[in-house]
Amino acid sequence: MRSVYAIGTGIIPFGKYPDKSLADIVWPTVKEAIIEANIGREAIDAVFFGTAFGGLLAGQRSLRMLGISGLPIINVENACSSGSSALRLGWMSVACGCHDVVLVVGADKLTKLGGGPLPLERDDCEVTQGLVMPAVYAMRARRYMHDYGLTREQLAEVSVKARKHGALNANAQIRTPVTIEEVMASRLIADPFTLLHCCPTGDGAATVILASEEVARRHSATLVRVAGSEVTSGVYTNGYRDMTWAELTARGAKHVYEMAGIGSGDIDVAEIHDAFTIAELMYYEAFGFCERGQGYELLHSGETSLGGKIVVNPSGGLLSRGHPVGATGVAQAVEIVRQLSGRSGRHQVEDAKVGLTHATGGGIAGFDHGACSVHIFSR
């Protein structure tokens, strides 16, 4: 396998663009990434385009805006891991020598869905009973609170931290800080979650250009390598499952740490899938940032906030930067590549050398989650 490098990044501020098409929000990110990579369009060998709700041939529809056509374009759907799965496929195609330069795009427009919880697969036996994603995470939270004594106020602190970081990120959908009291007082969505425990719905797009070492050395000043890449899926069971433990993420983390030859202690900055407050605490544990049941203590210590030892979601995460499903995994990669190149401005993590991205999700019966993707970047 060859080494793979991220040589260009592009992103638009996440938010609500009801009057724009998917292609309208995608092309600026692709153009930005191409300019940043200092390559011509013709250097691109293939495109991997992650989207969950973008519809048929979203990649072709978007890239024709920039005259990028006539090359392999693969559209990728893996629920909330669509963008990160596209990243994994792009990584594979460069690592195995099939391609030298690939474009990885993640994009979705949730405003076209009209708000509220994401529409899930209607044929699913839990969806026919009224299951929505906030309820899945809320039931995890409820059990976690029962097993580990976590309180609603403590859970609300996750949102406070996310919004504090997001306020510093010009690309975040929500850029206002909140207090614990405001989180607690917002309207109920799925008990114990109020609105501010849940990521907002919105639109977004992001692009990363991956390249071989030879190309990267020719074009990039700061070399950021993709040191580990993983996509895996949940283990199916219709039996009992410990919902306080993110088995799928822990398994993905183990694989990717082995691949990159690192441990959890080596990570300086991480963008993880905080779709709902409880998720961030559970993923601290799954990634080995702390012991089981200690997620809140780690949060409260400040070590995962800007200035801490392992900064989690400096972008504001899903809760604040936003979560246009298929865009998330690529937006996380953009964030980490820029962090490792020292280009994150007000939310820069000081001297970040190793970063991690993590997107997981998909609510279907019998799975922890449908899919999970983890990447490690290093400089």
Added chain:
Amino acid sequence: MQETKTAVVVSERSRPNELKLVDPRLVDIDGSRARLKAGQCRQCKAYSFPRADVCASCLSEDVADVFLSEEGKLYSFSTIYKGPPGWIVPYTLGYVDLPEGVRVLANLDIPQEQLGVDLKVRLGFKAIAKDADGSPLQTYVFRE
């Protein structure tokens, strides 16, 4: 792309005076009693819920129709205030662990103050949503 008026319904040919079910793959309701429809592999004894024609454990297609136990223990729960389009809110969902080793997602018909992790619950049925014509849709629920 998303319908805005109807509840999430798996259609069933409706006949006069028959109870309409939200998902007839999962439950039989005969007017006084609800029973959860599962499969059990005759080769390896593994359960499927919803009933599947092939056993996910051993790939046998020799699957018996069985009903699951009517009593179980509540693993976790949440009351939902923002549901899918057409759904009557608030409603409470929970995961119920049955003695067969199967975990079932169910609507709960339990007052807020009685809800709790590890609560013992019993199977019943209730109208929980409405179809496009406004007719009530029945499904299984668990009660204390």
